[in-house]
Amino acid sequence: MSKSPRDNDKAINKRQAEIYEAVQKGDLEQVINLINTGIDLEKRDKDGYTLLKVAVDFGYLEIVQGLLKAGASTIFPEGRLLSSAIKPGKIEILEELIKAGVDINQRLEDDKTILMEAANIGDINVVKKLVESGADVNALTDGGDFALLNAAYQGWQEVFDYLAPLTSLELRQESEQALPKGLVRRKRANDKYTEDFIDAVAIGDLNTVVQTIKNGVDVNAISSEGTIPLHTASFWGYLPIVRVLLEAGANLESRTEDDGKTPLMSSAEGSALLATYPSSIDRMNQIEVIRLLINAGADVNAKSNEGWTALIAAANSGCVEAVKLLLQAGADAKAKDCWGDTALSRALAAGYVDIVQLLQQAGAEEN
Template sequence: MHYINKIAFNVVLIGLFCCGLNAQAGSYEDFFKAVQVDNVRTVQTLLQRGFDPNTVNPEGVPALMVAVREPSLKVAELLASWPQTRTEVRNAHDESPLMLAALKGFLPLVKKLVNNDADVNKPGWTPLHYAATGGHVPVIEFLLDESAYIDAESPNGTTPLMMAAMYGSPEAVKALIQAGADLTLKNQQGMTALDFAVRGQRANARELIETGLSRLAERQKRNQPVVHAPAVQPAAR
């Protein structure tokens, strides 16, 4: 009888374990399906039950990155503000969720990510580069307010202003210039922001940068010390 009871007990344990695995598998599938379709209610319910927000999908991509990529903005904002979410994750191109959100101009999401410790000044390409590339002035201004380095250099020395000049918008170029971006920097190919604007055939960006360079030259000229010619001594008689 004791042996039979022991067997029965083990069967119950195995049954409970299998039920737990099935429930976990069901939660996993439900979670990522909800992430993809921006079903924030389901995601929130699973998180409140203890589901790990940092779980990766079958391709190894964290849920936050999936939500930003879709985009599933309501879910992305929920995950970005969830205390247990790791916001500093990277994809195969060394891009963070903050960079992708900045590129797309999702300001509310950008704010939630920064508030949950996303790195504004990550090494290499930065969120400010991506915001400038997308031409999103509100995101640019927010990142600068959060101490983003305005002249951050990519691995090849390209700055946010250069990216704005070639790919962004005139408004983004103007915002960076007014915030103090260095117009004279060169990347490893020897290209300045003006060169980027010319190559990208961005006439408005080119005009803004040329105007900025002219004003810079005028300021430098005014600040140069005045060299007086030596006084002419009257000829001796």
């Protein structure tokens, strides 16, 4: 008695489920056996992945080879097959995909090419393999991003030195300007001990912060992302950590590299969290951080690169308590930023009536 179409469909679906399970387990023999039953190699699983994508994700070289030999397509949306293949330990899989004809100049989800992504990761062997296989070193995203610039920004000197002679003069000159900062960023990123310390500050892990300081970490160190411990703790209102950092010698007037803000400005900006997340932010701690910084001698009238003061930041954030505290400490209510904005103009624009009244009482006037 012949099987009904419904029974045939059930058998096919069963084999599809079995081959996906076999691929995930790395069972090459079972995968080959199921391929030989005439399985649909392009049928997607519930996540939208093909068998080849799953095999590449898991890093199973022999299964990738078997699927490609059986005719599996290397075409996958937004280059995600290649994005998986350039991860550490998968260069042989990348080579197999290239031999199978994968388009190495296709655009990824963010308009980048796989060479740009590889240059960002910094694996010189992957970068060389892509270039030798025809990757366009001068490809640009709509935003002006390109492979050499990624290598420069991340501070991958070896990748930069390899790509630079192959890249157009104009793009090379732009990248050369970005390289010095990238090298600093890479050096910081390689200092895992300090990076972990700054991460501990960011999540409010007081015990780790205290222990790391005891072990001699530099409390004024800057992370690979440009963050400074005292600024981070001040922004989030981590009062105990701010206190510990100051006692350990944290620089009260340290400046962020990108915009020249002080810890007091960061704390004033962080006061916006009081209004945005009232249930998750300790109001008293946030205000007490500002008070602690002021009492420690912070310059209440220091200006950022754009001319912002802690008072302008607090007024812009809508925190009445912070504004009141700064005014009591002698903050200049008339200070202007580079665009002529003042604490009053920011408060007026945002409709913070109580802050407007406080500033006017302190002598602030509308422009």
